[in-house]
Amino acid sequence: MLGLNQTDSDLNVIISQKLPNYEIIEEIGHGTYGKVFLSRFKVNGDHRAIKYIQYSSNPALQQQIHKEIIIHKALKHVNIIQVFEVADLPPVCTLLVMELASGGELFDRIEPDVGLEEQLTHFYFFQLIRAVEYLHGQGVCHRDLKPENILLDVDGNLKLTDFGFSTIFRHQNKRRMLETACGTPVYMAPEVMKRYYDGEQVDLWSAGIILYVLLVGNTPWEEPTERDKDFAKFIREGPCGLVEGSWQNLSNEVKDLLCNILRFDPKERFTLSKIKNHPWFQQSNPLLSPKGLCANPEQLAMKFVKHIKSSPIDYIMDLNDDESRQVFPALSQPDPLYKFSQDISMKEISFSQPYDITPGNRHSQPLLPPLSANTPGQKYNWFMRYFSCHRLTRFYSKSHETVILKKLKDILQSLLVQFKVNGSKITFSTVDKHKCPLNGEISILKASNDVRIVVYKRNKGDPLEFKRFYKMFIEHVRDLIIENNCN
Known part of the structure; x- marks a missing residue:
């Protein structure tokens, strides 16, 4: 039986048999349930990631993985990591060919307690909302939007990934409320813990927390419960009670948008349509092309560099190095840092x-x-x-x-x-x-x-x-x- 104790050469043979159009370059990652290989697509020379996932001893895990793959493979959007091919070797493992995010993680480029300037924040929030809008249009909610799940392509465009907790909330025009408590606590909407919530609204709450982190470089609280003193203050004073400290340097428009996204009552929370029609979201941004992608990767990169140089730690960029x-x-x-779920971890x-x-x-x-x-x-x-x-x-x-x-x-x-x-x-x-x-x-x-x-x-x-x-x-x-x- 194929297992993780197999040599890389054994796995290479199996992968080459199931995915003959791919040349394995080498292993680039591993975990408890599998390995990841860098590969070259022989048709056009593109580099892609091939993930080998073993689940022979865990049928429940196999079912959970297949659910994630079915959802993810059906998604086709420029701001979502693409799944190119899937090869099953039942009941042992699955081979997953995915887009390689050459730019790494967005939040690896953000200074703690500093954040990004508003133009950069607007660029990435715009692309995040586009990805979420597409998901919701397909009847899918992500349920684990957070920094680790936001990657970048070679030009610095946002790529959303990790659909392990995603689910269908609408099918054939029939909606359902969700009941599984899952996600990452600091980014979870408070109603998730009540086990009866609207999938669209919890994603928008998480997007609001991400917007906060992009702007400030920190999270507003550790978990959305009254045990957390910062969240308790938020409950007492409302969203606008957050406007202090680093927020003093933010524009009134973005503060207003955040106050309306982070409404405790989901019925009062901004919908996707209201977010898109908000003046801050609607503003012109020279970093965005007419198609909503990066208009100038060099300018985007230099804005990051300039912002980091002005932060407390002076990073010296020697471009001749x-x-x-x-x-x-x-x-x-991304490897989920910590996920709370009553289901499979x-x-x-x-x-x-x-x-x-x-x-x-x-x-x-x-x-x-x-x-x-x-x-x-x-x-x-x-x-x-x-x-x-x-x-x-x-x-x-x-x-x-x-x-x-x-x-x-x-x-x-x-x-x-x-x-x-x-x-x-x-x-x-x-x-x-x-x-x-x-x-x-x-x-x-x-x-x-x-x-x-x-x-x-x-x-x-x-x-x-x-x-x-x-x-x-x-x-x-x-x-x-x-x-x-x-x-």
């Missing part, structure tokens, strides 16, 4: 981390290098050329590797963070302020004879919380950092 031009593609299905099914192409690994060249600006007939990758998200969580040091390693271990021990050391790499596991898992690794790489690069990489967890953890770490290693090279 070859390493900064490397592409870090994300797999098409899907947290071990998805594999989302970008393939790590950092200096010092076995690849001498980037796996998916940006094209030359002069390459005829091909599209130059401006967005990834200017803005690689991995630059945001690393620093340079002239200290010896053993000195750096000892310092990192001492800090982790002082913070009571569990970790393991394997050569020049440390893997760690902790929880964030929401008590959700936050796992990652720290690698010490050789940049030159006397300079080391220390790279922090998130394996699981909220991207903003990971960067908050990184910033806390940076305060403890200032003595190791080469000034003006911390990025």
Whole structure:
């Protein structure tokens, strides 16, 4: 029987038999229930992700996966990760061919407690609402809209993914109310816990929380219950009670939109139509093309860079640095950080981390290098050329590797963070302020004879919380950092 103890060569043979039009390049992710491979589509040379999911010992898991695949495969929209092909090997596994999100996760590029300028926020909220509008038009609600499920394509366009909790709320013009409590607490609408809710309205609530996070760089509360003091204040004072602190710098129009999306009573909450007709949503945005896609990837990337440079940590962007031009593609299905559900937990099914192409690994060249600006007939990758998200969580040091390693271990021990050391790499596991898992690794790489690069990489967890953890770490290693090279 095929299993995860099979060698990669065995799996390659099976995949090549079931998907003959694909050439396997290598494994780029794995989890409890399977692996993910980077592949090349022989017909046109496109890179795609092939996910191998094993469920032979779990019939209930098989049923849940098939439900997700049926829904996801039927969706065709420019702002939703596409499923190209599905190959079943019953009762053992499923092979899923999906679009590769080369731009990684949107929230990997956002500073905690800083957020984005309104023009950038408008660009991504516009595309998110377009994706949600399409979903609802198909009678589907997502039920787990959150940062980890928002990816980017090569031009920086939004791509929605992970339909593990999605369901049909309307079929043949017949609607039904939903009763399963599921999702991620901080993004869940309060009525979900009552187990009787409208699928469209809970998605719009989650979109409102995402809009808040895009603008402010933080979540308004940890969970939508009165046990949470911030949410309790929200209940007492209403949505406009949130307008304080970072909100003072926001326009009145976007504050008004948020106040109306985050209505506690679903009947008073803005509908999709009202969101689309709101003046803030309707405003002109030079980043958007007439088709609602990125009009200028270079300009989009530079806006990110400019915003990050003005934030508390000064990230230096050396555009002549070859390493900064490397592409870090994300797999098409984020790994759910924490999901509350009375049904099957899907947290071990998805594999989302970008393939790590950092200096010092076995690849001498980037796996998916940006094209030359002069390459005829091909599209130059401006967005990834200017803005690689991995630059945001690393620093340079002239200290010896053993000195750096000892310092990192001492800090982790002082913070009571569990970790393991394997050569020049440390893997760690902790929880964030929401008590959700936050796992990652720290690698010490050789940049030159006397300079080391220390790279922090998130394996699981909220991207903003990971960067908050990184910033806390940076305060403890200032003595190791080469000034003006911390990025």
